[in-house]
Amino acid sequence: MIGTGILKGMAVTARNFVGSYFDKERLITVQYPEERIPLPENYRNFPFLIYDGNDSHAGLRCVACKICEKECPPQCIYIVKSQDKKPDYMGKPQFYPKVFDIDISVCMSCQICVEVCPFEAIKMDKEFELSQRERFDHLLLRKEQLSKSNEYYHKIHPVEAATVDKGLADAATAAEAKKRAAAEAAAKAAAAKAAAAAAAKAKPAADAPSPSPGSS
């Protein structure tokens, strides 16, 4: 009978419609913004800079090496290096960025800047409700807006932040161990040198004719 195909299709629609009252699977609309689905851990949308501790200037991890600026495909990062240095988390004095701007009307969230950063200073944020009323000025994020604390990073990406912290801690202990080993080796070398000098001084004294045995 002609029309059975259409009737079967209508039966499918009817089944879905009635079923949506009973089965959660069939009712898939999320009433945003009253309901929000939690974002997965790996979700990424626009980068931000991390600082350790409470001071966003002193704890900033970025050392203005400009690698992210060079690798960024649409060239949306703009960095100006500072003239002076400040100590980083291991105590070494490093440059810091005087100006760090990201133009989020250009950024495509490809996270290549995160991949190439050697200092774990820039990571991906999860903020997507970023619409502004001014088109040109407010879509340029400056260093102050971009700097967020390490606790914030732990909150949005717990697994990733734990890995990063572990990596940094391991690097710090490895550096410590290396420093200690170097110091020990230096001390040993100094002691050996002192002993050799003492032995050299004692030698001419021992060469002098002195029949005293067992002089130590």
Next chain:
Amino acid sequence: MESLGEIKSRIEAAVFGAKIEIMQNGSPSQQHSLLIDNEHAVAVARFLRVDPALYLDFCSNVTGVDWLDRVVKKTTKVKKIVDGQEKEVVETSEEKIPGYLEAVYHLYSITHKHGPVIIRMRTSDRADGTHLPSLTPVWRSAEFQEREIFDLYGIRFGGHPDLRRILMWDEFENYPMRKDYHEPDDYEWEPTPHDDVMEKAKVHYPPRPEMDGAEKITSQP
């Protein structure tokens, strides 16, 4: 599938006067190509398509390439007499290769399920001699792709049924994909703080009244 050398000899036997060269490819992909001359290109293409052993009936990809004037440095070891002794001296010679445009065709066979056989055609230069024969009568898939090469590189394909610009608008001048293409600097610009495009474009426009306060943004906060 036969090797490129065999294909070359069979083409030269079948098409009288065809001059084929094998271009080596240095990368691990080992996809060497055949350089065919422009006069006999259509005959060679027809042979490749109907030959029972090859039967390359599927032209997969047609690409245009722009090669600028290049200087290639070659180093050779030459035996020379220096200070009364015969020594091997390294001599460098420079070879100037004039620029040209190229069209590269990747051919596969659907019947025999082999490929690719890559053929190339070169123009004589980049200015007036940018003519190539069109292979659209042989493989229809080249129709849109040759139009695109004409649009973006400026190679004129003789014998193409409908040669006009395809991606750019019809009155566009110049050929965007060429290496020496110079962008026009009077784009309609919108202020962004770190953009040299904006600096170039500003020269062409009178000072505008305030655009959402955008005129005031600078790279310094």
Next chain:
Amino acid sequence: MSAVVETIEAMERPPLSMGSRLEGELLEVSMGPQHPSTHGVFRMNVALDGEIVRKLKPVFGYLHRNHEKIGENTSYLGSMPYTDRLDYFCSMTNNWAYALSVEKLAGIEVPERAEYLRVILAELTRLQNHASLLGFLLSDMGAWGTPLMYAFREREKILDLFESLAGSRMMCDYMRFGGCRVDASEEWLAGAQQIVDRFPKFLDEFEELILGNEIVIGRTQNVGKLSAELAVNAGITGPMLRACGVNYDIRKIDCYGFYPRFKFRIPLGEHGDTYDRLMMRALEMRESVEILKQAFAQIAPGPIVNPKVKVRAFRPPVGEAYGRIEGPKGELGFYLISDGAPNPYRYRVRPPSFINLTVLEDLCLGHTVADVMVILGSIDIVMGEVDR
């Protein structure tokens, strides 16, 4: 920048075989760039005799971003996010095609687990692409979005999978040269397996909704018949070619990736009309489910990226390479010429949608305006790929 409408010279008087005594000239209509059914900014200049199409010239370039020039000015790694945006429905397969070409150019090997992940993601992409296509085609025919929402319900599940793995639903930027960027956890694989296990039930329901419908059958059968000879000569690839009965699937021919390890069939059509092209997509979805089941069974833990590949300052050797995959729309190929610099010398995308449009005029001649939309929908074009 206004485009001059390509004037179409009027043909001779149309024959009176339609029984009509009315004479007239051809009406030139621009089925313009803004149209809900043209799958993006696509324009067709048609010359109509009443309702019958006498001539059709496609006009595109409205989304032309000169992706190939950007590729010449960006490093190899930096071009990877741009390939997402070519065919924006299938970003994973675009990434794979580009990564495959660079790996061919530089001779890089890919570890096992990465290959399995690539196959899993490519087949998931194929599933959601074909489902969306069927939904969009039905919307074009006037089904006002109901089949589209059914397709999108499943597509959302797959996109949620992509989001939890790669970080983004559509612009995944997931493949790297020599492997993948992020490893898939066991929970992710279990979740994906659950979705794939429930897919055949969705397919049964979807086919019952669409493919038995008399309106669909009446509008798509014997419409837009494509002969196998013309298809091969015109460079058509993908489901459109297989609908004409030509057995050519690059997964089986080139044997890239780990496809030789999976058993799957290739559906072929008989008539080459629009209904066959629809059925191709429905049947291919079932085969993709088979491949996915086998891939989930075979995947094993291991490294996901080749450690010898440098991320920054990646310089492949001098030479060229052409790598291609069977994307959901056809043969997607990348042709790269390298001169040893960090940027490619020539970066070319072989876009399947662009080349599949070669035969649009041939398919539409003699059909009505309503059929033009149906035929265009069945070719499956995405303007991001046509224009690049």
